[in-house]
Amino acid sequence: MLKYIARRLIIAIPELLIISFMVFMIMEAAPGDFLDQYKLDPSMSKETLEAMRKELGLDQHPLVRYFKWLSGAVRGNFGYSFYYRRPVSKLIWERVAATLTLSLTSLAGSWILGVALGTFAALKKYSLADKILTVFAFSFIAVPSFFLGLLLLYLAARTGWFPIGGMISIDHNTMTTWQRFKDLLWHMTLPATALTLGSMAGLMRYMRGSLLDVLNEDYVTFARAKGMPERIVVFKHAMRNAINPMITFLGFSISGILGGSLFIENIFAWPGMGRLIYQALIQKDLYLVITSGLISAVLLVVGNLVADILLALVDPRVRLT
Amino acid sequence: MDFQEKYLSRGQLIWRAFLKHKLGVGALVVLIVLYLMALFADFLSPYNPAEQSLRHTYSPPTKVYRTYKGQRTKPYVLPSMSYVDKITYERTYKEMLFPRRLVIEKADGTRMTYELGKDGVESFKFSVNRVESIKVNGQWYDVKKSPAITDYFLFNYNENVLNKGVSRFETTSAVAQEMFFKTYKDRFGLTSEYDVEAVAVTEILDSIVIKKDGKFEMIKGKVVDYDYKTYPIKWFIKSWTGKLLWLFPSKLHLFGVDNYDNNQFVKFYIMGADLFGRDVFSRIVFASRISLSIGLIGVFITIAFALVFGGISGYYGGLVDEAFMRFAEIIMSIPGFYLMIMLRAVLPLDLPSTQIYLLIVFILSFIGWAGTSRVIRGLVLSIREREFVEAAVAIGLSNWKVLTRHVLPNTTTYLIVNATLRIPGYILGEAGLSFLGLGIREPQASWGLMLAQAQDVYVITRASWLLIPGVFIFVTVLAFNFVGDALRDALDPRSLG
Secondary structure, three states: OHHHHHHHHHHHHHHHHHHHHHHHHHHHHOOOOOOHHHHOOOOOOHHHHHHHHHHHOOOOOHHHHHHHHHHHHHOOOOOEOOOOOOEHHHHHHHHHHHHHHHHHHHHHHHHHHHHHHHHHHHHOOOOHHHHHHHHHHHHHHHOOHHHHHHHHHHHHHHHOOOOOOOOOOHHHHHOOHHHHHHHHHHHHHHHHHHHHHHHHHHHHHHHHHHHHHHHOOHHHHHHHHOOOOHHHHHHHHHHHHHOHHHHHHHHHHHHOOOOOOHHHHHHOOOOOHHHHHHHHHHHOOHHHHHHHHHHHHHHHHHHHHHHHHHHHHHOOOOOOO | OOOHHHHOOHHHHHHHHHHOOHHHHHHHHHHHHHHHHHHOHHHHOOOOOOOOOHHHOOOOOOOOEEEEOOEEEEEEEOOEEEEEOOOOOOEEEEEEEOEEEEEEEEOOOOEEEEEOOOOOEEEEEEEEEEEEEEEEOOEEEEEEEEEEEEOOEEOOOOOHHHHOOEEEEEEOOHHHHHHHHHHHHHHHOOOOHHHOOEEEEEEEEEEEEEEEOOEEEEEOEEEEEEEEOOEEEEEEEEEEEEEEOOOEEEEEEEEEEOOOOOOOOOOOOOOOEOOOOOEHHHHHHHHHHHHHHHHHHHHHHHHHHHHHHHHHHHHHOHHHHHHHHHHHHHHHHOOHHHHHHHHHHHOOOOOOHHHHHHHHHHHHHHHHHHHHHHHHHHHHHHHOOOHHHHHHHHOOOOHHHHHHHHHHHHHHHHHHHHHHHHHHHHHHHHHHHHHOOOOOOOOOOOHHHHHHHHHOHHHHHHOHHHHHHHHHHHHHHHHHHHHHHHHHHHHOHHHHO
């Protein structure tokens, strides 16, 4: 097992290098650069722009810049953001906490609810409950996440039950720890609900289908035939195998943790990574973009690895070599 | 065994299996209606989608009346405008009363009837004396008098000017108190705005100016009866020039309000208006062209890509297969929406709408082809081993012919289902990009772009009808999902019986 993990991690290194280089080249190939937005500004003289270009290192050859960034990145220095004029690592670090709070909550919520409801629907297939859940799932699959966000925002604005944006209240700093926690929870309710509902619906359908497939397998019939209690048949035999495709799916969703909530972050003014990366892309804030690209790639690799390990733990038929 | 089964063709069998799906059939009908809407957008829209009317910023859906003075009539609307009250500074929508027939009792007791268009009567104007007064220490003081000439009154506001000769509006709103305190604190020696106990506006009808045969006639007297202008709603009305099916200029539209005297306050917004006073319904109808076509075109290109890549790599195998599939995996491994934003963001942001449209179609298809091509490859790999392919090879057909005539047609079933289930992804993709301001640009409309206007909390609470385009996205996506689901069942050989 350890050998397998080690091998996967070693393979990941060239993969990450290629992805970071690709992102860098795409950004370079795109017309214009960070300073374009200042070109129309009459208060910026040509000389100032030239000086800025030099200061930001945009006058150097792209390859030189890439390797400079890379040698820094290896030592933990990911360069400076052009726009914020601050180290990229600090910027991202500040935002990662906000995004992780939101996306991990909704990830946990959607998985627990999705798997539970999916299992329930599969066990009670074609019952009224199953039909209601089906309609519910289809509706939430069809609602675009930003529309769901807007609807919840409308609800918040109309009723005043929830804050209409941001992550903390103005007087957050004067609160006790318990109050702070409640305040954060209160701000998080709507964005987390929007994210959870969206992904839960898909997971539920997936789980239902996969469990139904497994329940038709011969070994389930066999287990039932030899008189095994239904509870054990379902939860020990069927579930373990039904969850298999879901785990691969989990690997993918881990990679989406940082960026997946872009719309919701935008709508609820949540100070997270999604918005940071989006703005960086629009402004062509080079190092911020590559670093966040690198982080997503790392998450993708880690997510897939975690999924593979979990798969081996859950499914007895899978052997890691 | 049902006797029919022997005589039905495969197409009929599939259709019969499809009809068993109630939801699928319903969804298909919805889709057909939506696409017809896109096709006949010009005919369906009462207004030009780009036409602005700043008097109607965030106008709510226009109220349709069915009674006039207590009697049932044909449906009609009233002129309306966004009105900022000069006293309370509140912005509201008010409907307007334009008189068209007046019965006036003059000082000497004679009654005269004037009706627009009859006896040479051309227009009515009303000279109104406006008096502002404030209440201090329980006593009313008139502070400002100004005459005004107007040709309309506002419902529920100063319509009493017409039927009583005097209208009085009293308020204790904080804004009014503050404004009047600022202006008159010195004159009345006020110390705080609460000293202004109330503010009132009284409007008194002074005289009526009637333009008759080109001459003006001033009449003093009391209005004893009047009729006001109503604007009937009609089917098949002629208004703005649209292009039927992109080709034939046509002024005919399905419905609209008969604006017979070109009153600029008259609008018929069934779904309200946006920031620029553009008709939300017309824009939704026109936006459907973009939102609905992008899915179809995108899927078409994706499938073409997938067929070429998947077909070739499955049929030839070896190094080609390896290269194609590794490339497909790289594209699949990047989260879709991120790849989309990235591709979009690195390309110039200020393109004309038509180019953006093409660009988005391209980006969406570029992201979508990888997954489909892998499945096609898998199918081709298995079809390749079947006897009829061997037979085709044996009779000496070229590789290309075997692939296009015998192998790929066998993937059609999968492709049709895949396409219907994939289209929602494209619609959502375009909507998302436009919502973020990276897609279709103003003044063109797409459902996502229209929702972008509703991002602001203050806008949503004031103009919640701006959320309607989201409902259209929802319905379309849901319908495609149901149709796809029903198709999958119908095309499944086991369901054909």
